[in-house]
Amino acid sequence: MRGWRRWSQLSRHSLLGFVGWSGWSKVAALATAATAIAALWFTGQSLRSTEQQYALSEQGQVTERFTKAVEQLGSDKPDVRLGSIYSLERLGRDSPEDQPVILEILTSFVRTHGVTCGQPPDKTSFPVDTQAALTVIGRRSIDHDGPRLFNLNNACLAGASLFDGDFSDWAFFDVDLTGANLNAVRLTGASMTEVRLGNAAINDADLAGVGLQFAELTGARMRQVDLTGAWLDYSNLTGADLFYARLTNTHLAGANLTGADLTYANLTGAHLTGANLTGICYDHRTIWPEGFTPPQPPSCPPA
Known part of the structure; x- marks a missing residue:
């Protein structure tokens, strides 16, 4: 009986010491910090995944807008071509890395949609869409031109x-x-x-x-x-x-x-x-x- 009481007292004393250990507050703080770090890591992974999905979606939209604008540039209706030119300008501002390709397209359009070479200039008849392309090219941000050299060689732009x-x-x-x-x-x-x-x-x-x-x-x-x-x-x-x-x-x-x-x-x-x-x-x-x-x-x- 005495042995049992002694063991009981020792157990109770040990339990009280365990529960009353002064280091528990530090353990709790560490656990809280670990939980917060884990939460931040999972949040970061989630945000990264969301950003990647957004970037893919945005790139898809850019591709769709680019394809549509290029198709419209080949229209036989001047107002549709005009809208296409301004769409390409907006696309170049939204996606600066695509500006060199857009410039290649617009310069090609200008070279093939000018006026008849050798004729006196008639400012009233210079193509509105060709003039719009020249204006868009001229007011672009040159910081996004890249290393390419652009040209309007052999273009007929009398009166432009x-x-x-x-x-x-x-x-x-x-x-x-x-x-x-x-x-x-x-x-x-x-x-x-x-x-x-x-x-x-x-x-x-x-x-x-x-x-x-x-x-x-x-x-x-x-x-x-x-x-x-x-x-x-x-x-x-x-x-x-x-x-x-x-x-x-x-x-x-x-x-x-x-x-x-x-x-x-x-x-x-x-x-x-x-x-x-x-x-x-x-x-x-x-x-x-x-x-x-x-x-x-x-x-x-x-x-």
Whole structure:
């Protein structure tokens, strides 16, 4: 009996010690933390799965929108094509990684839906959808262009408007832009060999470093244009208005500048070997290359 009581007392004492152990609070805290960590892990896995499903769904929607827009671009109805062009623009903004492909599609459309080459420009009849494509291209975010080089080679765009667009480093080989509006356009480093820009408006444009060899620029209005370091060798600038033009280090070898207005123009470092300066207009504000003697006297029309 005494043994039983002693064992009972020891058991009770041990149980009380176990229950009253001061470390239980730490164990409880650890268990709570472990539970919270497990809950966060499962929540993270769930969110990751949801995000993946959302991304797949979103990509599917982008693909569907892209396919529909491209199909509509081939429609025989101008208003449907117009809607397609603006849909592609919106798609490029929503999915920047798709912008290079969209640009390829729009440039291809412009090259094949211009006007008849060689005809005088008629601004009232220039295709509305082609103009919309040019406008969309020009106002895109160039940060998403990627490494591709885009071109409008051989396009017939007489009377079109590239106003305030960014076509830097693009190629315009043998493009007809007769009478076009290129005011405030950015064409830095563009390749425009044999382009036709007769009577075009190119005021306040940035053409620094542009390649305009053998170009037709008769009667072009180019006031305050930046042609710094540009190449205009053997180009025809007869009667061009280059008032206040920046022609620093510009290559004009063999160029025809007959009757051009060079008032206020800065030709510091310009290359004028073989250039035809017959009948040019200039005054004391025109800056010539060091050591160059312009024809005398300047022939300027009445103000």
